Amino acid sequence: MAAHESDDWWRSAAIYQVYVRSFADGDGDGTGDLAGVRANLPYLAELGVDALWFTPWYLSPLADGGYDVADYRTIDPAFGTLAEAEKLIVEARALNMRTIVDIVPNHISDQHIWFQAALAAGPGSPERELFHFRPGRGEHGELPPNAWPSQFAGETWTRVEDGEWYLHLFTPQQPDLNWAHPAVREEHEDVLRFWFERGVAGVRIDSAALLAKDPELPEFVEGVDRHPYIDRDELHDIYRSWRAIADEFGAVFVGEVWLPDSERFARYLRPDELHTAFNFTFLTCPWDAALLRASIDDTLAEHAPVGAPATWVLCNHDVTRTVTRYGRQDTGFDFATKRFGTPTDLALGTRRARAAALLSLALPGSVYLYQGEELGLPEADIALDRIQDPMHFRSGGVDPGRDGCRVPLPWTAEPWTTPWLPQPPGWERYAADRQAGDPSSMLALYRRALLLRRTQPGFGDGELTWLAAPDGVLAFAREDGLRCVVNLGEEPAVLPAHRSLLLASGPLADGLLPKDTAVWLRA
Incomplete structure (x- = not known):
């Protein structure tokens, strides 16, 4: 292309x-x-x-x-x-x-043809170089090569039948690839x-x-x-x-x-x-x-x-x-x-x-x-x-x-x-x-x-300017007079001056913005 x-x-x-x-x-x-x-x-x-x-x-x-x-x-x-x-x-x-x-x-699946070939090929083979196979530590290689922490709970190394270990930062079914190859x-x-x-x-x-x-x-x-x-x-x-x-x-x-x-x-x-x-x-x-x-x-x-x-x-x-x-x-x-x-x-x-x-x-x-x-x-x-x-x-x-x-x-x-x-x-x-x-x-x-985000001006990429607001209230301005106000406080908040209310996440209370409620305004 x-x-x-x-x-x-x-x-x-x-x-x-x-x-x-x-x-x-x-x-x-x-x-x-x-x-x-x-x-x-x-x-x-x-x-x-x-x-x-x-x-x-x-x-x-x-x-x-x-x-x-x-x-x-x-x-x-x-x-x-x-x-x-x-x-x-x-x-x-x-x-x-x-x-x-x-x-x-x-990583890939342990059922991927690359890993299956690596298991079949054995230690020192080119197929194993695509992964992180290593001999173990200890007198008989019975300990994993290191003690890296997992991205999930559990071990990060699994031992195969020929005694080598392979790295998997996630599950044993997800062997890590060698990105230096x-x-x-x-x-x-x-x-x-x-x-x-x-x-x-x-x-x-x-x-x-x-x-x-x-x-x-x-x-x-x-x-x-x-x-x-x-x-x-x-x-x-x-x-x-x-x-x-x-x-x-x-x-x-x-x-x-x-x-x-x-x-x-x-x-x-x-x-x-x-x-x-x-x-x-x-x-x-x-x-x-x-x-x-x-x-x-x-x-x-x-x-x-x-x-x-x-x-x-x-x-x-x-x-x-x-x-x-x-x-x-x-x-x-x-x-x-x-x-x-x-x-x-x-x-x-x-x-x-x-x-x-x-x-x-x-x-x-x-x-x-x-x-x-x-x-x-x-x-x-x-x-x-x-x-x-x-x-x-x-x-x-x-x-x-x-x-x-x-x-x-x-x-x-x-x-x-x-x-x-x-x-x-x-x-x-x-x-x-x-x-x-x-x-x-x-x-x-x-x-x-x-729909409003797609059709109205002021949304998407651009600048953001914070507006003065009481504690617990987030208020900011976008382009073309767009305003967003979110009340995370305990008391209803007074809305800033605006020309129109575009959308509210919940009903207003006598013109005030209740707690845990947000509005979009056009100034």
């Missing part, structure tokens, strides 16, 4: 995350599929999003929800075929929605081209800061400047080569980059590297005016030097759903504190989630919406005998895992036929067909908000 001028749609886009397995079931087997997505493209177009981000839809044993990829060029048969994926990309584009796919470069780089660059040639407009990069490892595989020591496997300098050469490929096709990248150092984070967003990266400080921030304002300021400040737009995310397929999180005493998010039986006030959480929707959609940059967020879905309690997420099992059963935010969407009051995860009793109240006819529903709020 010839080089062409890049489009900056991604700087202000509203992007909808599709977890295919739970989105819509087209063939009635209890698993979401591409046929289900294609049938519901009009729903997504009416919702008003600009792009669809698909979590991995590739051939996979599903040991980790599809993030254990066995073949990047094959659609998993449970979801459909490559021909269906190609049709979906075209059909979505005809409805003005672009497609973003998920690439998982840190040229064949690994060449393969991923070819995979990028494969999907760009099929019309994909962008790529989300999973665990983007983990690929490169110190070749010596030294022990992890807290406080040492260079981490042995997180945010290593070698990564930037990889992403510069990827960016050159994306530029050939006018495609974009969004990186999953969890880094506390804002200067290190910004390096990934330099003009010749990634276009955008997920904003996890905002996603994990508690429902607190001062902390949210600091998160917004820090985000905009770290993006400004490299000219990259910020991204705003309230939840995704890995974290507790917004309605549930905001209804708890601890309204932030931390994997380490996720526990069974945490008390939740769903009415409070829903009110705050509605306000947070208007807040996030009014901020400068792009915004990501996780499927079901527009329906106000809460986190579901999954029976112990139905949990599938490896995070639960590797935590020794302490962490409930991520299945609670991955339950199939309720399209109608009738539940899916034998869904792969059970839909909780009472979920018919969240059904999309019921909400579509209710002007006060969460779905109606999102549809109205996304």
